[in-house]
Amino acid sequence: MTDSVVDAKAEVKQATKYVKETENVAEKYSALTVSKNSSDVNMNVGEMPSAAFTAVPTLKSVKKIQFANAEDKQEFSKFPTKAGRRSLSRSISQSSTDSYSSAASYTDSSDDETSPRDKTQVNSHGSSDFCVKNIKQAEFGRREIEIAEQDMSALISLRKRAQGEKPLAGAKVVGCTHITAQTAVLIETLVALGAQCRWTACNIYSTQNEVAAALAETGVSVFAWKGESEDDFWWCIDRCVNAAGWQANMILDDGGDLTHWVYKKYPSVFKKVRGIVEESVTGVHRLYQLSKAGKLCVPAMNVNDSVTKQKFDNLYCCRESILDGLKRTTDIMFGGKQVVVCGYGEVGKGCCAALKALGAIVCITEIDPICALQACMDGFRVVKLSEVIRQMDVVITCTGNKNVVSREQLDRMKNGCIVCNMGHSNTEIDVASLRSPELTWERVRSQVDHIIWPDGKRVILLAEGRLLNLSCSTVPTFVLSITATTQALALIELFNAPEGRYKQDVYLLPKKMGKRMLVLMWIISITPMVFHLFIKHFHSWVTAALCSLDEYVSSLHLPNFDAHLTELSDEQAKYMGLHKNGPFKPNYYRWVSCRFMFVLKSVFQTEDMLETCMSVE
Numbered sequence: 001m002t003d004s005v006v007d008a009k010a011e012v013k014q015a016t017k018y019v020k021e022t023e024n025v026a027e028k029y030s031a032l033t034v035s036k037n038s039s040d041v042n043m044n045v046g047e048m049p050s051a052a053f054t055a056v057p058t059l060k061s062v063k064k065i066q067f068a069n070a071e072d073k074q075e076f077s078k079f080p081t082k083a084g085r086r087s088l089s090r091s092i093s094q095s096s097t098d099s100y101s102s103a104a105s106y107t108d109s110s111d112d113e114t115s116p117r118d119k120t121q122v123n124s125h126g127s128s129d130f131c132v133k134n135i136k137q138a139e140f141g142r143r144e145i146e147i148a149e150q151d152m153s154a155l156i157s158l159r160k161r162a163q164g165e166k167p168l169a170g171a172k173v174v175g176c177t178h179i180t181a182q183t184a185v186l187i188e189t190l191v192a193l194g195a196q197c198r199w200t201a202c203n204i205y206s207t208q209n210e211v212a213a214a215l216a217e218t219g220v221s222v223f224a225w226k227g228e229s230e231d232d233f234w235w236c237i238d239r240c241v242n243a244a245g246w247q248a249n250m251i252l253d254d255g256g257d258l259t260h261w262v263y264k265k266y267p268s269v270f271k272k273v274r275g276i277v278e279e280s281v282t283g284v285h286r287l288y289q290l291s292k293a294g295k296l297c298v299p300a301m302n303v304n305d306s307v308t309k310q311k312f313d314n315l316y317c318c319r320e321s322i323l324d325g326l327k328r329t330t331d332i333m334f335g336g337k338q339v340v341v342c343g344y345g346e347v348g349k350g351c352c353a354a355l356k357a358l359g360a361i362v363c364i365t366e367i368d369p370i371c372a373l374q375a376c377m378d379g380f381r382v383v384k385l386s387e388v389i390r391q392m393d394v395v396i397t398c399t400g401n402k403n404v405v406s407r408e409q410l411d412r413m414k415n416g417c418i419v420c421n422m423g424h425s426n427t428e429i430d431v432a433s434l435r436s437p438e439l440t441w442e443r444v445r446s447q448v449d450h451i452i453w454p455d456g457k458r459v460i461l462l463a464e465g466r467l468l469n470l471s472c473s474t475v476p477t478f479v480l481s482i483t484a485t486t487q488a489l490a491l492i493e494l495f496n497a498p499e500g501r502y503k504q505d506v507y508l509l510p511k512k513m514g515k516r517m518l519v520l521m522w523i524i525s526i527t528p529m530v531f532h533l534f535i536k537h538f539h540s541w542v543t544a545a546l547c548s549l550d551e552y553v554s555s556l557h558l559p560n561f562d563a564h565l566t567e568l569s570d571e572q573a574k575y576m577g578l579h580k581n582g583p584f585k586p587n588y589y590r591w592v593s594c595r596f597m598f599v600l601k602s603v604f605q606t607e608d609m610l611e612t613c614m615s616v617e
Contacts, residue, residue: 045210048612116225121513123217130216131239133209133225136142141181141214145188148181152481154556158488159189167492169194173242174248176258177279178206178470179224182477184215186484190491191220195250199235202254202424204228205447205471237261241269250495251276252487255424260581263295275494275502276300277487279309280424282401288507294608299502301490308511308553310346313483317421318477319350319467322396323358325407329417329462329472332394335359340385340392343399344371347422351396353379363388385409396468397428412452420462422469422481429465447472463604485553504540553583 071371121135122128149156173195177183188196191378199215201207201224208226215222221243225238237258242265243246249272260277262269275298278284290296303309326332339355341348342365355362356379363381367371372382389395389409392418397404400423407430410419420427421463436443440452447463463471490509494502558565 089215135211138213138217141210144181166194171195173250177254182480236329256286263604312344324473348398402427
């Protein structure tokens with residue numbers, strides 16, 4: 001018993017001595033640092049006793065350690081310089097609000113301070129026909145693209161099976177879309193199928209800088225970076241279109257800005273353009289306006305209202321990404337929150353389903369009585385925004401319209417209300433009216449602004465009213481594969497269509513396609529998983545002129561779920577009046593959204609004109 005007490009006292013004495021020694025070391029080191037600063041003593045960390053680098057307990061007397069020179073300071077710095085003035089928690093929050101792969105964008109503070117337009121960069125092939133944030137990020141971007149490829153099997157199948165056929169040989173595609181790992185897979189697929197591509201971003205916040213660098217490294221002329229100004233945005237589009245010795249003959253657009261710019265600045269380009277493929281509801285609306293005014297001078301394919309875009313991308317993509325975007329930017333808990341979703345189309349349906357599942361109290365605003373009735377039967381209150389705006393914790397727009405949330409409604413919002421947009425256009429929220437002298441803007445983290453009223457009220461605006469999910473988070477890769485495959489096939493169809501098949505109008509994806517498309521799609525479909533089915537039913541398959549393009553794209557993605565389609569018997573097919581292998585829906589079946597049909601009828605005035613626009617003989 002006595003021996004153990006003696007041993008314990010000895011340990012305490014030794015520990016006390018150790019603490020005093022470390023205190024002396026720290027004090028000496030601090031004094032030496034001060035001495036160096038005042039009298040320019042030539043001493044560095046390497047000249048300090050080795051005891052200075054042993055584990056030192058936390059001591060109240062040691063408040064700050066200064067490093068003797070810049071190299072040592074840089075070596076011990078574990079966070080980017082840009083976040084150096086922030087706390088650790090803020091630094092972590094900053095990275096979490098950007099895309100999952102955006103860390104590379106913050107590795108060089110000097111790179112952040114210099115506009116890409118002011119730099120000349122060259123890839124490993126000696127080309128400088130691009131403008132990205134930092135070409136050195138290409139290797140990291142390549143890894144992101146390879147990860148995306150693993151969940152885009154149908155698009156990769158299209159690439160592998162059709163690259164020998166080269167259905168886009170001679171195509172010069174100018175594109176304006178979100179530049180992410182998923183769209184990079186689409187772009188590289190188009191290149192593999194024979195196309196030359198020049199690309200820019202349709203959103204100033206959605207570009208993954210490392211992915212843009214990876215595309216530039218492979219030779220694709222990319223002009224995009226995250227955080228462009230409005231002037232940068234139009235400059236990048238102009239660089240894509242106005243290229244020496246290169247003129248586009250196909251346009252792939254998302255939002256209509258590229259098409260608008262070509263009409264405004266370079267209308268002569270349309271003399272060689274064979275067609276436009278448009279992805280978003282905003283861009284489609286602009287195309288129909290051109291068509292109604294008689295100014296649409298080339299055929300255009302409306303991908304947005306294809307079954308695969310409406311029923312998969314718009315619905316399921318938004319159902320998952322709305323939560324991701326809100327969580328990353330605001331750390332909000334949804335349970336019990338009052339949320340209003342403006343618009344109950346496919347995007348609105350996806351957002352509402354996700355928010356309701358997490359316990360939010362959701363109500364809807366809607367102009368279409370059919371969509372409004374759907375919302376009621378799904379268990380949501382349908383209200384006017386002005387009636388509930390004072391009680392709402394979150395306001396989400398999903399309409400594709402303009403000024404859905406007005407300045408008057410913003411003035412009436414409660415303190416701390418979150419406002420964001422899930423539609424393509426940045427016009428749904430009247431952000432311009434918030435840039436007034438009486439209001440103060442405070443950037444609290446990436447893509448999160450507090451708009452402060454004179455009385456101290458704060459409204460939280462996300463992504464400056466631009467698309468929330470791609471500006472503040474990411475989207476599911478698999479569902480984008482469905483849309484990207486549809487876009488690629490739409491480009492192939494328009495580029496290879498014989499003269500006269502498509503007039504100067506806007507078309508939905510056709511039920512029947514050209515012979516080259518039939519052969520190409522059959523080649524693509526001969527995979528080990530479905531080979532026996534196509535051998536067994538090849539004759540009836542060709543007789544039916546194949547299923548619709550939407551059905552075909554959907555079938556390419558079914559193997560990912562190990563899904564097995566039921567086959568009609570001859571008797572069943574005869575009874576239903578169908579071919580055994582499709583199409584399974586008649587031409588008059590209304591896959592498209594209620595709102596879209598309403599808009600089309602208002603544009604084309606009569607049902608006959610509408611049917612003419614939607615069909616292809």
